[in-house]
Amino acid sequence: MPGMDESLIAWLDKHADNLDSDTLHADALPTRLAQAGLFAVGVPESEGGDGRALSAAVDIVAGLAEHSLSAAFVYWAQRAVIACLLASPNRDLVRRLVPDLLHGRLAGAPGLSNAMKFLGGLDRLRIVGTATPDGMRLNGTVAWATNLRRQGFVAAVAVGDEHGDNPSVFALPHDVRGVVREPDLDLLALRGTNTAALRLSDVALDASWQIHPQARVFLPSIRPAFVGLQCGLGLGLARASLRTARAALDGKPSVFSGQIDTLDADRAACREALCTGLDDGGLRERPRDLLTLRLRMVDIAAAATALELQALGGRALLRGANGGYARRAREAAFLAVVTPTVAQLKGDLARLAQA
Secondary structure (H helix, E strand, O other): OOOOOHHHHHHHHHHHHHHHOOOOOOOOHHHHHHOOOOOOOOOOOHHOOOOOHHHHHHHHHHHHHHHHHHHHHHHHHHHHHHHEEEOOOOOHHHHHHHHHHHHOOOOOEEHHHHHHHHHHHOOOOEEEEEEEEOOEEEEEEEEEEEOOOOOEEEEEEEEEOOOOOOEEEEEEOOOOOOEEEEEOOOOOOOOOHHHHEEEEEEEEHHHHEEEEEHHHHHHHHHHHHHHHHHHHHHHHHHHHHHHHHHHHOOOOOOOOHHHHHHHHHHHHHHHHHHHHHOOOOOHOHHHHHHHHHHHHHHHHHHHHHHHHHHHHHHHHHHHOOOHHHHHHHHHHHHHOOOOOOOHHHHHHHHHHHHO
């Protein structure tokens, strides 16, 4: 895969099951990705990146997901925070944080799930900020954030006013007083992703940490990058499952051959539509198309793992003989509940259709 060296691929293949089932390699993962130069992909040269289009980063997500969805999810988290900062008018904050994020010295955790749900009318803001003479004092929780590496992280969070409205977006540093990282969530999969909750108690942040003063304006503007990069998760996972399914047929005629080819063509078409729309800006103007592609990604991944199961037959249920099927089945299930969840996507699409 372009931009991913063979040593990283070998490391991911060796540790994919461990990254899914335990935390042993969680802290090493972002460092490995940074050493391969992956966080700079799709970032403008003026900001320290490789200058390629955003679609190149989608392909990195997909390429990682072929080997480990945990690795792809951590990569997405880091790139999502980088994308947030690059879109910020606070250029001093960009200069302060982006170089460390690009080189993996700092982990980026997008804690914006609550904000996305709030803007969709599905939740209230869980972090409330009280104005102070030089900034804000924050209280509340982030129920779920990925890439909260203990050695150092910055989380992007939405903060409401005293009435729980008018949200702004802040960068929350791990070492400011009042920030507590809870123990890792007891997940069924992707346990090596440093996924945990945050608790904020009277956290004082000055204006230098503000990413954007108006979340209602800012979040829709970064949605193509935030959601578009996520699509690579399912597309890469599907590619791995379909490859395994083909190999299981061993070149013999099968009722599954046509289904595998059709779904693989669907996967390729989804990737082409996504990358074209991200690079030419079309998906920014067509949010309905973006959300439809994101929903389709979940369906493609689920269908691919189902075909893998059918092609493998009984081997899929044998621990030592399923070639990673069990992990990929868990990974595909996980995609349905990543924000925006399937339920949220369907609700957003219904509202857009009515509008």
